[in-house]
Amino acid sequence: MRPSARELIEGVVVALERDVAPQVADRWAASALRSAVQLLNHLAVRVESEAALLIEDNADARAVLARVAARLGSSADSAALRTVIDAALRSAEPPPHDTVRLDAANEVLQGVIDRVLRERPALAEPDVIHDELRAYLRRRLEREHPLCFPVFTGAPF
Amino acid sequence: MEKARLESYLAARLGEPLVIASLAQAFPGLSRETWLVRIRGPGGSAGGERGLVVRVDAPGGPFVPVPLEFEWRVYERLRRTAVPVARPLWFDAAPEVSEGRALFVRELVEGSTLLTGLAEATPAAARRRRAVAFEHAEKLAQVHRVDWHALGFDEFMPNPGSARDAPRRELEHWSTIWYELRGRAFPVVTEALHWFEAHVPPAAPCVCLCKGQNGVGEEIWRDDKIVALCDWELAHLGDPCHDLALSQGMLKLWDREEIIAHYEAQAGFALPHANLSYYIVWNAFMSLLVLHNGLKPFLNRQNLRLPRATLGFGKVKVYEHLLGTILDMDLEEAADYILEGQPNPYHSRKVAGG
Numbered sequence: 001m002r003p004s005a006r007e008l009i010e011g012v013v014v015a016l017e018r019d020v021a022p023q024v025a026d027r028w029a030a031s032a033l034r035s036a037v038q039l040l041n042h043l044a045v046r047v048e049s050e051a052a053l054l055i056e057d058n059a060d061a062r063a064v065l066a067r068v069a070a071r072l073g074s075s076a077d078s079a080a081l082r083t084v085i086d087a088a089l090r091s092a093e094p095p096p097h098d099t100v101r102l103d104a105a106n107e108v109l110q111g112v113i114d115r116v117l118r119e120r121p122a123l124a125e126p127d128v129i130h131d132e133l134r135a136y137l138r139r140r141l142e143r144e145h146p147l148c149f150p151v152f153t154g155a156p157f
Numbered sequence: 158m159e160k161a162r163l164e165s166y167l168a169a170r171l172g173e174p175l176v177i178a179s180l181a182q183a184f185p186g187l188s189r190e191t192w193l194v195r196i197r198g199p200g201g202s203a204g205g206e207r208g209l210v211v212r213v214d215a216p217g218g219p220f221v222p223v224p225l226e227f228e229w230r231v232y233e234r235l236r237r238t239a240v241p242v243a244r245p246l247w248f249d250a251a252p253e254v255s256e257g258r259a260l261f262v263r264e265l266v267e268g269s270t271l272l273t274g275l276a277e278a279t280p281a282a283a284r285r286r287r288a289v290a291f292e293h294a295e296k297l298a299q300v301h302r303v304d305w306h307a308l309g310f311d312e313f314m315p316n317p318g319s320a321r322d323a324p325r326r327e328l329e330h331w332s333t334i335w336y337e338l339r340g341r342a343f344p345v346v347t348e349a350l351h352w353f354e355a356h357v358p359p360a361a362p363c364v365c366l367c368k369g370q371n372g373v374g375e376e377i378w379r380d381d382k383i384v385a386l387c388d389w390e391l392a393h394l395g396d397p398c399h400d401l402a403l404s405q406g407m408l409k410l411w412d413r414e415e416i417i418a419h420y421e422a423q424a425g426f427a428l429p430h431a432n433l434s435y436y437i438v439w440n441a442f443m444s445l446l447v448l449h450n451g452l453k454p455f456l457n458r459q460n461l462r463l464p465r466a467t468l469g470f471g472k473v474k475v476y477e478h479l480l481g482t483i484l485d486m487d488l489e490e491a492a493d494y495i496l497e498g499q500p501n502p503y504h505s506r507k508v509a510g511g
Binding site for chain 1: 184185187341342343344345347348351462463464466467468471472474475477478481482484
């Protein structure tokens with residue numbers, strides 16, 4: 001469809017900044033407008049990249065967790081963690097058009113990664129697991145970067 | 158807040174008939190609303206006018222996960238000291254006038270939170286920046302010299318026990334709160350908390366009453382002097398370095414070492430450089446925690462003001478990236494990196510944190 005969602009959002013931003021903002025004298029209204037424009041600028045990027053980003057991140061997180069599971073020792077702590085990782089890896093990946101379910105799946109994977117990080121000191125080969133997870137977190141931040149920068153570095157209200 | 162209802166409420170609480178001459182909400186009031194009220198007593202003459210400040214929880218709750226009553230208690234005790242604060246009048250846990258949101262009332266202190274002209278590129282403005290930075294350092298030192306035990310601050314604030322334990326206790330305290338309040342997993346923040354564990358200072362120079370949020374925009378100024386220290390919701394007992402690090406760019410107003418030396422002369426103790434660096438980085442985590450907490454009322458539709466999303470989601474993302482970047486840095490590198498992203502208080506544009 002043309003205009004695309006991104007083109008529509010960018011058009012709304014231009015209209016708000018060019019035609020509406022100069023007419024807004026009230027401080028509270030002007031602030032709400034600044035916030036709205038910032039959120040729209042974020043959405044303009046997110047609307048086209050969110051699904052791809054989630055698919056890529058979920059695949060990456062799954063691969064990392066599979067490698068972590070292979071390195072877990074046989075202690076009781078590791079067994080509990082392995083069960084959680086296995087459950088996350090067994091869950092089916094949502095269809096690529098369904099960003100809501102992709103996001104829900106991503107939150108589950110983040111929860112498992114978070115738990116591994118919190119329990120890492122007690123695991124076998126903690127440094128290898130740590131390096132693996134650190135590298136993943138760097139890749140994730142890099143993927144998310146265009147969604148947040150420079151959009152959210154401006155005045156938030 | 159509706160004027161007629163507030164008029165009745167204030168009259169009932171003060172036990173005298175009154176009219177509200179003016180009512181204005183301080184901008185932006187995102188975490189808690191601050192209402193500036195001018196009232197006239199019987200007869201309504203302008204000569205009998207006085208000012209009150211009504212501080213109210215925002216719909217859905219504040220950003221800072223600390224109840225308003227906590228801040229009220231700080232005011233109540235500080236009023237018994239020489240620290241300049243507005244006179245607190247009363248706390249009300251759930252009055253009808255604010256639809257059940259907690260409020261407290263204090264006297265209005267005349268002045269401004271802004272220092273107009275401080276940014277000018279003139280020798281006079283430069284001299285003002287030095288004077289303002291020194292004034293701020295003196296008032297912080299005054300807070301840090303408060304005998305908090307004698308005044309009973311440890312009756313409602315966690316007491317870290319000793320200067321040696323203070324930094325680690327604070328890390329443990331806020332880590333626990335973070336894991337309780339976060340709405341989802343943040344693996345980067347979990348890693349950052351491991352980083353803080355590895356870099357936490359071995360001791361504080363002493364255990365002080367710390368103000369929390371402080372700096373130009375937080376206090377009431379008149380003729381470049383602080384006439385009232387406001388916003389005590391993050392007050393705590395701990396390392397005084399935390400306050401200097403949280404001074405929202407005050408250390409950039411003038412030569413940083415000169416400001417710190419002035420503070421140390423006033424306070425009577427030295428600030429370890431590493432502690433300052435640690436708390437500069439720690440404040441990035443604290444900002445993330447507070448802003449993330451402020452997103453909850455937006456998500457459950459109790460408070461749909463858009464800055465709840467730009468701050469609670471957008472700025473949190475920025476802080477998450479900042480914390481992700483410092484994970485491979487040593488303490489000094491990390492502090493320099495975080496400081497670079499902080500605004501100067503005399504610059505109008507805010508960069509991170511709002």
